[in-house]
Amino acid sequence: AQKVTQAQTEISVVEKEDVTLDCVYETRDTTYYLFWYKQPPSGELVFLIRRNSFDEQNEISGRYSWNFQKSTSSFNFTITASQVVDSAVYFCALSEGTLNFGNEKLTFGTGTRLTIIP
């Protein structure tokens, strides 16, 4: 069974500091995808990134970067020079497996509430 663990329940940092959100996953499949979603106070889920299990290259998008390490089953998310608008709950999610199309549910972690203090 698949599982996603986000051990950090809440993090607070002062604006402009860097912050890293941890994500550890468990899966028996060799093919899987990892995702990060942002949930701002308004409640919607905003897609941030998708990575497949065959691509361990780190990715950078502006102030956001992601570090995927299969050896430790981790997919960590770093925000550089944080801003107040980054305050949100961030969810890591995993999709695994079969080639049965339409069967690819996302398993979410419990989320990390990030507060950026002005």
Add this chain to the structure above:
Amino acid sequence: EPEVTQTPSHQVTQMGQEVILRCVPISNHLYFYWYRQILGQKVEFLVSFYNNEISEKSEIFDDQFSVERPDGSNFTLKIRSTKLEDSAMYFCASSDWGGIQETQYFGPGTRLLVL
């Protein structure tokens, strides 16, 4: 930019009443999903739907729940007889292709409160 829409944004109902939550997926998408999030908890998968039938459902999705695509644009979740524990945010999602590599885009959610 195309987006998933959901109505209503909020719904309050009495225990035992039926509710229908509505979603309009992104227009060229073929795969549809419902998830729920009990307040302060993680997002949980309910059901996936493709080609007018359920692909997978979770243990949460019992006989009280049903889904339907009544026309070419809407995707609905019905709860026949609501319980207090059904109070949650319900998210609809869609993707344009099946397979684990496809990104699911979420709607803004419907917050359901059962009294």
